[in-house]
Amino acid sequence: MSRFFTTGSDSESESSASGDELTPKPAGGNYSKPLLLSEDEEDTKRVVRSAKDKRSEELCSIIRALRNAMKIKDVSRCLEDFELLSRAFNKAKGVLEREGPPRFYIRILADLEDYLAELWEDKEGKRRMNKNNARALSSLRQKLRKHNREYEAQIAAYRQNPELSDEDEEKRSQDSEGSSPSPSSSGDEDDAGTFLKKRDEGRSRFLKGSASPSPSSGSGGGWGSSGSGSGSEEEDEGGEGKGTNLQLASRFLKRDEERRGGAERRRAERRRKRAPRSRREEEEDENEGGEWEKVKGGAPLVKEKPKMFAKGTEITPAVVLKKLNEILQARGKKGTDRAAQIELLQLLVAVANENGLGAALEIKIKFSIIASLYDYNPNLATYMKPELWQRCLSCIEELLDELFQHPEIFIGENILEESENLSNPDQPYRVRGCILTLVERMDEEFTKIMQNTDPHSQEYVEQLKDEARVCSIISRLQQYLQEQGSPEELCRVYLRRILHTYYKFDYGMAADGSEDSASLMDRLCKFIYAKDRTDRIRTCSILCHIYHHALHSRWYPARDLMLMSHLQDNIQHADPPVQILYNRTMVQLGICAFRQGLIKDAHNALLDIQSSGRAKELLGQGLLLRSLQERNPEQEKVEKRRQVPFHMHVNLELLECVYLVAAMLLEIPYMAAHEFDARRRMISKQFHHQLRVGERQPLLGPPESMREHVVAASKAMKMGDWRSCHRYVVNEKMNGKVWDLFPEADKVRAMLVRKIQEESLRTYLFTYSSVYDSISMEILSAMFELDLPTVHSIISKMIINEELMASLDQPTQTVQMHRTEPSAQQNLALQLAEKLGTLMENNERVLDHKQGSYGGYFRDQKDGYRKGDGGYLRRGGYRQQERGSNY
Incomplete structure (x- = not known):
């Protein structure tokens, strides 16, 4: 410190060489230079920056923090930095508004938009994202979209020519010694380090002009020796000592400046030499000094194929089998590259085929390939990627081809590895494996793929096209097992064939005259009924058989099979997938009864499902929000794996409409017949709930939803107005929502009209029987547009069932009413008497309870x-x- 800041002879001799003539010394003997300014204060006074530089440096520091947050995928931090950047840019608009938004600001907006688009499209990444990042992703996406509307033209121009900023940066790095352009005028200054370098260059340039060292200092190329001969203002004001301090500081700053300039030149040289990469990769190289390198989307690296055997090795079945066991030993171990394992196995098949080692060995290796494809995703909940799925289907088809070409090869899962015969032609070939298990797993993977695909996208349609391929594989396996398999294996493969057939409507015989679905289901199911030893396969086949009968309007065979099976007695002990299948079968049975005009049977079949209010969950077509809150994540995953794919769903709106219309046809006549009965029971609670909801509405407008249409039709039927009831149930809107979805829609609509007329007639007679002494059946026939025998039949049934106290007069074709029913006043009086009796009993019970009991008796x-x-x-x-x- 004394060397730099004291008044020794060295400092005086150095300063006298440069500033002795220009700076007069004050009078006095010993002159000591006081240390007036600290280093920070010197920097503040020495560095002169414009407002534009300050604002640009602030923006660049925020951008650097934002890019770091983007690299580590911290979306919540990105949201905070983006808000800071927006506020800082709004402050800097007054300074930068002449030249418009700088290019580095447009660049970060474009890159952030691309980054958020990638995150939004990555469904798997969004599923693993925590709640804070997921919430911040949605918020940041909306804010950025709103913010970028103002700069759409600039962002589009940047996307068309994103390399312009790199060219400008290269020119700036080459000419950095001669000039220092402002951040806003440069092409793409998004790194705060560039501005710091510019600030240091300006500082060193200022210092070089203010204090040039003397020749005696010995500064060569390493310290720098540039500067003007004239003295600076600071030297004039502060004296010799301060000039010396500034001179020494400038030496250090000069060396630092040259080091940075050299690094910039080397970086520019590397950039010119290497091939042009994507814009984001170059930006990461600039900001991080080449530490991170992103290769996604670039040219694929050429990998050498692993050498299976040493050069000159004789390829024999024993050598190939040993190599196969080596590959399989790494299966399931931590750190094993599953993709490389599959490639090795496929290469091993090719080697075995080239050397003609026999079909048995190739079949064994192909079993291992398919098993490795299934093991690629260790998590059971995840589904196979499209490329793996297609490879899996191709491998199974190739394996089936081999099995059909070589029927002499015996395959079984009970064969021990020691007893396998893969190469000895003198004995029967025996291979350990089970093709049925592989096909069953393939079918399960197809179900998982359909469960995890958006059902309203084109991707779902493309994935569904693979079902024909899956069914073809199952059909070929069925042919193979009919010759080679056991009855138990045949039952399993028949069930797979049934599960892909039972829910499909057969629109007619095939053009090639092949077996129709009804005979196919009958043949497969009867074989299972006779040969199966497990209850589960038999139960599933019975339910599928009933479902298929009901789907094709074969009501009586379906009903008889359901009653004879007695499944409803023990179905609660079955596993959840079988219970879901049972619920689907009962729903289809109820819809079939409704199409046949059997309203009471339809209502009874649908009652349990619809009265619970959980039809969506019971049918395996989704989870309710309230039930999700009661489950932990593991239970939720298990429930989602049980869901039925979308193409097998039952239309819930159609189901509810069928149930409500059936309830209306049963409940409205019953309510009219027991209007004054205090002990009347509700047939359908859900229907009464919909009626109460309609009555609570303060303003009744025209019905819009399906439920409102049914409620309006019920009110019209109460009044005996069957025409209005028919218009509310059958109209253009209801046809589009419900009735057109039936296979024979015209028959269903005709049945509905007839049922509405008949039940409206019954309701009319129940409601107004006390008003009439007699009524002509011809008038009733004209009112409800029914033929006379039908009216006669309906009234006769009502009289026989003692629902209507009347008698028929055949000569006059009239209905004579009998006054045995109490009037309205008498009914009200009876109700009042019953309620008073109930009230008295309650009062006595309360009184006894207050007095207490003694010795076990009420005193x-x-x-x-x-x-x-x-x-x-x-x-x-x-x-x-x-x-x-x-x-």
């Missing part, structure tokens, strides 16, 4: 003990006797 104030109707009340285990009768 009465008058008689000591209160008597019941047939003796004393039995309390406390005692028995009392009255009038010789034991109780």
